[in-house]
Amino acid sequence: xxxxxxxxxxxxxxxxxxxxxxxxxxxxxxxxxxxxxxxxxxxxxxxxxxxxxxxxxxxxxxxxxxxxxxxxxxxxxxxxxxxxxxxxxxxxxxx
Amino acid sequence: xxxxxxxxxxxxxxxxxxxxxxxxxxxxxxxxxxxxxxxxxxxxxxxxxxxxxxxxxxxxxxxxxxxxxxxxxxxxxxxxxxxxxxxxxxxxxxxxxxxxxxxxxxxxxxxxxxxxxxxxxxxxxxxxxxxxxxxxxxxxxxxxxxxxxxxxxxxxxxxxxxxxxxxxxxxxxxxxxxxxxxxxxxxxxxxxxxxxxxxxxxxxxxxxxxxxxxxxxxxxxxxxxxxxxxxxxxxxxxxxxxxxxxxxxxxxxxxxxxxxxxxxxxxxxxxxxxxxxxxxxxxxxxxxxxxxxxxxxxxxxxxxxxxxxxxxxxxxxxxxxxxxxxxxxxxxxxxxxxxxxxxxxxxxxxxxxxxxxxxxxxxxxxxxxxxxxxxxxxxxxxxxxxxxxxxxxxxxxxxxxxxxxxxxxxxxxxxxxxxxxxxxxxxxxxxxxxxxxxxxxxxxxxxxxxxxxxxxxxxxxxxxxxxxxxxxxxxxx
Numbered sequence: 001x002x003x004x005x006x007x008x009x010x011x012x013x014x015x016x017x018x019x020x021x022x023x024x025x026x027x028x029x030x031x032x033x034x035x036x037x038x039x040x041x042x043x044x045x046x047x048x049x050x051x052x053x054x055x056x057x058x059x060x061x062x063x064x065x066x067x068x069x070x071x072x073x074x075x076x077x078x079x080x081x082x083x084x085x086x087x088x089x090x091x092x093x094x095x
Numbered sequence: 096x097x098x099x100x101x102x103x104x105x106x107x108x109x110x111x112x113x114x115x116x117x118x119x120x121x122x123x124x125x126x127x128x129x130x131x132x133x134x135x136x137x138x139x140x141x142x143x144x145x146x147x148x149x150x151x152x153x154x155x156x157x158x159x160x161x162x163x164x165x166x167x168x169x170x171x172x173x174x175x176x177x178x179x180x181x182x183x184x185x186x187x188x189x190x191x192x193x194x195x196x197x198x199x200x201x202x203x204x205x206x207x208x209x210x211x212x213x214x215x216x217x218x219x220x221x222x223x224x225x226x227x228x229x230x231x232x233x234x235x236x237x238x239x240x241x242x243x244x245x246x247x248x249x250x251x252x253x254x255x256x257x258x259x260x261x262x263x264x265x266x267x268x269x270x271x272x273x274x275x276x277x278x279x280x281x282x283x284x285x286x287x288x289x290x291x292x293x294x295x296x297x298x299x300x301x302x303x304x305x306x307x308x309x310x311x312x313x314x315x316x317x318x319x320x321x322x323x324x325x326x327x328x329x330x331x332x333x334x335x336x337x338x339x340x341x342x343x344x345x346x347x348x349x350x351x352x353x354x355x356x357x358x359x360x361x362x363x364x365x366x367x368x369x370x371x372x373x374x375x376x377x378x379x380x381x382x383x384x385x386x387x388x389x390x391x392x393x394x395x396x397x398x399x400x401x402x403x404x405x406x407x408x409x410x411x412x413x414x415x416x417x418x419x420x421x422x423x424x425x426x427x428x429x430x431x432x433x434x435x436x437x438x439x440x441x442x443x444x445x446x447x448x449x450x451x452x453x454x455x456x457x458x459x460x461x462x463x464x465x466x467x468x469x470x471x472x473x474x475x476x477x478x479x480x481x482x483x484x485x486x487x488x489x490x491x492x493x494x495x496x497x498x499x500x501x502x503x504x505x506x507x508x509x510x511x512x513x514x515x516x517x518x519x520x521x522x523x524x525x526x527x528x529x530x531x532x533x534x535x536x537x538x539x540x541x542x543x544x545x546x547x548x549x550x551x552x553x554x555x556x557x558x559x560x561x562x563x564x565x566x567x568x569x570x571x572x
Contacts, residue, residue, distance in 0.1 A: 001320045016456040019441030038512045041401040047473040058334040082426035092432040
């Protein structure tokens with residue numbers, strides 16, 4: 001049984017890449033506790049071990065052929081990006 | 096002739112357009128003026144496309160030999176379905192001002208069929224909710240009582256159709272988002288078989304559950320749209336051919352269906368007594384139409400909502416990782432690249448997406464995965480097995496669509512778990528990938544106002560034909 005009191009909003013928010021204002025922590029903690037207590041009901045379901053799934057996997061992906069001409073979508077896509085320069089998306093230095 | 100938008104269906108409009116009683120432009124103008132009049136109060140549309148009349152002119156000038164069933168028909172799209180060059184927000188601040196760079200497959204198919212795309216309708220942010228109160232742009236009001244919610248998440252689409260602001264609409268359904276608001280607004284709503292309609296160009300929520308479907312005034316109209324938008328699509332590898340489900344692509348008789356009713360499940364569920372009475376009357380009606388009613392057991396449906404609120408946040412937290420302020424949407428300047436992500440997402444996502452992303456992150460973390468995600472996946476298989484067993488002895492399953500009529504705006508907004516329970520009768524279909532149809536089954540009275548409720552019918556995979564047949568009989572179409 002997993003207990004719900006160990007949620008660390010600060011850690012979760014960082015993992016999820018969301019800046020959550022400290023003022024919202026209490027409410028969020030309460031909501032998440034309630035939600036996890038609710039969804040924890042699945043742990044009482046009787047689940048028999050049915051062994052490995054019998055479905056035969058098949059490749060559903062389309063063949064990677066007939067590429068479109070390079071660059072035909074570039075302008076349209078870059079137009080939606082917040083910051084661009086010379087055909088690239090601009091991000092802050094990471095190294 | 097005067098166009099009666101309140102009672103206009105695709106079937107009727109098509110006949111009038113072909114007969115020349117009115118033109119596509121006149122029809123479009125009628126809808127635009129209705130939207131202008133009623134939308135400020137209802138907030139069903141987040142935006143009306145600026146080229147509706149040009150679209151109408153274009154289809155009028157088309158040399159369409161065989162004018163298809165959607166030719167000139169004005170249709171609204173839920174604002175998580177992309178139309179090239181048009182704004183698409185998913186009712187989130189994080190996408191405000193974003194313009195789609197391509198057409199969704201369903202958009203393309205509607206355009207090819209000559210339909211007019213009217214505009215984009217309101218929804219709960221990223222389709223997360225059951226009332227449209229989670230929209231960043233304000234809730235949609237129920238046309239039957241504007242102090243009440245339209246349901247959700249496709250509440251803008253159902254309100255638009257119910258109020259005569261669109262001849263039909265598309266919604267998306269991940270846990271009931273087409274069916275519950277349809278029940279609340281008195282429209283017909285189809286959640287098709289998982290994989291029968293392409294999601295290419297649908298802003299993803301829960302990819303193992305999402306499906307696009309029609310919202311209409313009649314079952315025949317839902318069938319018409321479904322036949323246009325369905326089909327295998329190389330852009331969505333989860334789409335299937337009808338031949339992949341040979342067992343249910345059948346020619347059953349139109350009477351003598353065996354209709355299963357999960358009475359034990361209904362008895363154990365908190366259900367408005369008036370809704371239960373209405374449901375029992377609907378079942379009697381099916382009986383009087385010649386169908387056989389059978390009691391069935393679906394013992395694992397009680398876990399359907401809890402399992403969903405593990406699986407969905409897990410999938411949504413992954414799907415929504417793409418909104419990072421780099422490629423599109425809202426950008427907020429941080430100290431470094433990580434700071435950009437944190438601030439852009441912190442400012443862009445509203446409370447419900449935030450909750451679900453955090454829950455998803457939690458249930459997928461090392462140490463919790465087996466207890467939550469693993470269990471929920473196993474429960475999902477139990478639910479699918481329950482249905483497979485039931486469909487060995489019945490052709491269709493009947494349930495109410497929602498546990499009550501439309502609730503008051505604000506009534507459930509403070510308690511996420513209460514809102515989650517809105518999905519109780521609808522989410523099992525998404526777990527199992529089954530098609531389900533809701534049809535208006537009457538009204539219940541609430542403080543002097545008649546509020547619509549819905550009857551829901553489930554069929555086996557690709558068994559939409561059964562739903563259409565039974566739904567038409569039920570509504571007397």
